[in-house]
Amino acid sequence: WCMEPLGASELAAFGAGFAVGGTLGGRDQRTLLDYTGFAPYCAWRLQHPGLWGKYAMERENLRKIELAALQKSGLALPNARLRQPFKDMAAMLPGSLDAGINEVYLSHGSKPETLLAILSGGLNERFSGGLFGNGTYLAEDVAKNDQYCTYDQCYGDHAELHKLLFDGHGLVHPGQLLYVFVCRVVLGHLVRTKDGSTDLEDPARRSIWSSTSRELAAIPGSSPPLLHHSLLVEVGGRIARYREFVLFHGDRIYPEYLVAYQRTK
Template identity: 45%
Template sequence: AEEAAAAATEEAQSARQVAALVSADAAAEIAATKQRLAQAQAASAAASAAKANAVARCRRVEIATGPPRHWDCVVTASSSASALVATPPNQGLVRLSAQSDPCVWSVLRRMLKTDGTLLGVGRDVRPSRPYSELQLRSAWRIEQPAAWARYRGAGEQVGAEMSQLPSAHKHERGIERVMTREGAAKLPGSLQANVRERVLLHGTTPNSLLSILSNGMNERFSGTRAGTAFGEGLYFAEDAGKCDQYVAPTSKMSDELRQMLYGGPPPPGDLCYLLVCRVVLGQHARTQQQISQGAVEMDTGRPVFPHNIRRELAAIPGVSPPLHYHSLVVELGRSVTRYREFVLFHSERVYPEYLIAYQRV
């Protein structure tokens, strides 16, 4: 009887052990199943969040690259570059006037204000009769959706690069006091602070103007009308007096340009042309020296250009992976005594938004 009881007890213990093992295995399997389910739910949530973020980003890009609301043109297609409506035959030029656009007209007129004693002075100035003032005669807004989308897309790229820069490498020295900032604040459409967007001026001639209106600005033509003392890029100024050195007063232009601008005879007298541009300065380098003087960056003492390259700025020191400066600001000093200059080496970071016709008086 004792042996039978012991055997029964042992059998019961074995049964309990087996049951415990089965229960533990089942519990482990249940826990593993729950973990797999939680991981699947987390992955699904992450995928949904990523999709939502992608949709939101696409929407932001769509809004950013879509034509500004204050434009007169009507765009019914998607804002993607491939679906944008074609630029009108007049290259998207919208004629402005003091009566129909008093605020914009006033801002553009004020942007022509400059120190009259410095007009007509300098080695780059073409000989002409004495004058002391620049007077606005005609103005246009340039509404080109495809070019705008390209410009805003370039701004998105610069913004992404700016976000990668350590805070120690971000500064606005020299560009926080751009002379056009007050006027720019009164123009329709806000400026993008995260990419250091500014409004700057660019003087041109009728011969170049038709190409710019048709194809946009092109840094590859740098040096065809003026020097490239600070690199082979697009040159801008904050003072119309500087731009006035590079224009060509004339009443002559091609029939195509005349029809595009005026639809008939232009106003009497010799006219000069100036573009009011939005530019993405991003993280800029500063210098006071020409290339021939071994241009170095004012804040780091390093060369502004890499090796013998003059079409691209140097990499920002201490940043990895390397990012190049987005623009060059030429400060007053050794090489420049009257007007600062701003140089960009990628034309997609420039959008000519207004065209001004003015007279020297």
């Protein structure tokens, strides 16, 4: 696998997507909030045939088998309705998304120490956890991801990473960089919650879990039973600022882009 440096058009797309949606901060904020926005500095596309093959297989299975089964049961996929900046970003990036299976771009923040593991092996829900289960957490606002990011202070601090990203590409590390993945994600048939326990759409407030914190419940009315593909946590319950998307199967996520960005005042 390898990393392909990107040009001005992709950076412009990320600039549109990184527009802050609301107030910064929150209980997960880990650094001094002395900035007001984010500016992409450089970016790369991950070319990984192995990870892409797994993702493509999940996407095709949902498209040709599971979606057909849901339609046979008279069920349609709910619309995720992402923030407009992320829609704009997707429209500006090359390639296409399959809206019919809720394929979208979402962001995932990371520390420089974990980037190589993600680039080589993908996002692994077995190493993740949080308020809403042991899944991979993604966002539609980079301000949410930024709460968990830590600085790559200067060139040489992470020699193997810098060799991969900067050496030989004519890119200069300016210091004080942070990293976020812009991932291609299959949301499929999502279930919405505010409390992390019950289905927001169900008047009886059925549980969202078939196995607590590890696997989502079956889609009501599906026959044979199919499990929800993703969890959408809405604001107004246990979270106040940013919606969160949680997936419990890492092969439904492809970390297509890595963006190095800077905080701006």
